Amino acid sequence: MNSSTPAISDNYRTYYEIFVRSFYDSNNDGIGDLKGVLQKFDYINDGNSSSKKSLNVGGIWLMPVMPSPSYHKYDITNYYAIDPQYGTMADFEALAAKCKEKNVSLIMDLVLNHTSSENKWFQSACASIGIPREHNPYCKYYNFSTEPQPGYEQVPQYSNWYYECQFGKNMPDLNLDEPLVRAEIVKIMKFWLDKGVSGFRLDATTSYYTGDNEKNTAFLKWLKTEATKINKNCYFVGEAWSTAGDIEELYGSGIDSFFNFPFSQISGLFIPAVRSENGSGVAEKLQSWQTDLLKINPKSIDAVFLTNHDNGRSSGMLNRDINMEKMAAALYMLAPGNSFIYYGEELGMTGSGRDENKRLPMLWSVTDKTGIPNAPPNAEYFVQPDKGVAEQLKDKSSLLNYYIKLIKIKNQNPEIARGIVKAITVQNAGIVAYSVKYNSSTLYVIHNLSTQPVTLTFSKDKYGYKKIIDNLSVSGKKVTLKSDNLTMPARSSVIIK
Numbered sequence: 001m002n003s004s005t006p007a008i009s010d011n012y013r014t015y016y017e018i019f020v021r022s023f024y025d026s027n028n029d030g031i032g033d034l035k036g037v038l039q040k041f042d043y044i045n046d047g048n049s050s051s052k053k054s055l056n057v058g059g060i061w062l063m064p065v066m067p068s069p070s071y072h073k074y075d076i077t078n079y080y081a082i083d084p085q086y087g088t089m090a091d092f093e094a095l096a097a098k099c100k101e102k103n104v105s106l107i108m109d110l111v112l113n114h115t116s117s118e119n120k121w122f123q124s125a126c127a128s129i130g131i132p133r134e135h136n137p138y139c140k141y142y143n144f145s146t147e148p149q150p151g152y153e154q155v156p157q158y159s160n161w162y163y164e165c166q167f168g169k170n171m172p173d174l175n176l177d178e179p180l181v182r183a184e185i186v187k188i189m190k191f192w193l194d195k196g197v198s199g200f201r202l203d204a205t206t207s208y209y210t211g212d213n214e215k216n217t218a219f220l221k222w223l224k225t226e227a228t229k230i231n232k233n234c235y236f237v238g239e240a241w242s243t244a245g246d247i248e249e250l251y252g253s254g255i256d257s258f259f260n261f262p263f264s265q266i267s268g269l270f271i272p273a274v275r276s277e278n279g280s281g282v283a284e285k286l287q288s289w290q291t292d293l294l295k296i297n298p299k300s301i302d303a304v305f306l307t308n309h310d311n312g313r314s315s316g317m318l319n320r321d322i323n324m325e326k327m328a329a330a331l332y333m334l335a336p337g338n339s340f341i342y343y344g345e346e347l348g349m350t351g352s353g354r355d356e357n358k359r360l361p362m363l364w365s366v367t368d369k370t371g372i373p374n375a376p377p378n379a380e381y382f383v384q385p386d387k388g389v390a391e392q393l394k395d396k397s398s399l400l401n402y403y404i405k406l407i408k409i410k411n412q413n414p415e416i417a418r419g420i421v422k423a424i425t426v427q428n429a430g431i432v433a434y435s436v437k438y439n440s441s442t443l444y445v446i447h448n449l450s451t452q453p454v455t456l457t458f459s460k461d462k463y464g465y466k467k468i469i470d471n472l473s474v475s476g477k478k479v480t481l482k483s484d485n486l487t488m489p490a491r492s493s494v495i496i497k
């Protein structure tokens with residue numbers, strides 16, 4: 001790159017989603033904790049870009065770490081503290097410092113739609129029921145009504161009062177129109193940005209104003225503006241588990257990223273293509289989605305993933321077939337934008353059905369149980385891969401080593417995350433091919449989803465490339481490119497530049 005090349009935006013990262021409770025238990029009480037994340041930091045990023053023992057992701061998303069009565073902690077009692085099950089504020093600060101040292105972006109879940117019913121704001125408000133609201137500002141924090149309505153529950157001990165709780169009675173919805181609540185939100189963001197976080201994952205953005213995407217977008221625009229005043233680089237990724245149309249509308253808020261739900265899971269883009277060995281239309285959809293997003297927000301960054309903590313594990317959708325898992329990994333890890341890996345996905349961990357099953361303990365080893373937390377309460381599913389982290393690191397053909405290589409390719413080639421995508425039409429249903437152009441540099445990403453080897457004509461004169469710069473295949477066989485003939489082994493991927 002020459003000196004006129006603009007600086008690479010720091011918000012382009014591969015993120016690793018961590019459920020702290022199930023990650024690593026530092027004090028042997030059965031519950032994963034922040035010290036555990038710190039102790040396993042070398043696995044996340046050891047600062048050595050050619051490391052063979054580290055994922056070397058550029059970002060971590062911590063699921064909620066604030067005090068909460070639930071095991072998942074998506075219902076918060078105190079937005080300015082760490083849940084004692086996970087450790088102390090000093091532990092969090094140590095983790096944030098480590099992230100800074102290794103240039104890892106630390107983002108945390110920010111749950112703004114609702115609090116816990118045990119939050120003192122809600123407790124105080126309920127205790128003041130019937131008293132004019134002016135006497136207790138916390139009465140204004142929630143949506144109370146004297147009329148029963150859908151999504152409302154009765155206030156305990158007050159038969160003629162109801163409160164909004166779209167996610168259930170233990171999660172009262174905050175009144176996001178209330179200036180006092182908005183001031184509180186700004187205070188919360190400042191508190192954590194000052195602690196060293198780089199940004200936030202926004203929980204349940206379509207529920208802020210249930211059914212009113214225009215108001216959701218306006219609220220998110222306000223949120224982004226306020227966060228930018230505190231830290232101009234504050235990164236947001238929003239959860240809008242909704243249609244492409246809704247997500248596009250929400251991008252109008254200026255929020256950096258929204259999870260690409262339409263491309264995720266078994267009915268999305270990546271997994272069905274792998275299952276059917278049919279890549280028709282995949283490159284075109286990547287291109288048209290990116291075109292649409294950039295029109296709405298030129299600074300938008302797609303957030304692609306296979307599955308998250310609310311979905312069945314992707315391994316099950318891929319028949320627990322390591323070759324299919326590798327192919328799916330290549331598709332979303334080499335897609336434009338930020339790829340989000342759910343902890344354990346890189347090992348082929350499984351789990352479906354009730355939520356607890358999707359959030360099982362990280363499989364550090366199948367023989368050494370050190371630091372492996374207990375499963376969440378009520379988990380009922382315990383089938384796991386034959387190999388954990390320790391065993392897979394030693395196995396050249398493991399899924400984990402495939403992920404490590406893919407992350408490295410994405411890290412080393414800024415065009416993949418940041419470039420403008422252009423689909424290349426290939427008369428072979430098993431092929432996904434596109435170029436990505438970033439500044440003046442173009443590279444080509446080509447996948448063969450088929451279980452058969454394929455030879456394609458890929459003209460050097462037409463595409464102006466020099467050579468293969470990286471490749472990988474499920475069998476370990478190399479992709480070759482000779483005299484415009486590109487030969488791709490079964491289920492393989494190549495980067496040509």
Ligand code: CA
Pocket residue numbers: 025026027028029030031032033085
């Ligand atoms: Ca612990």
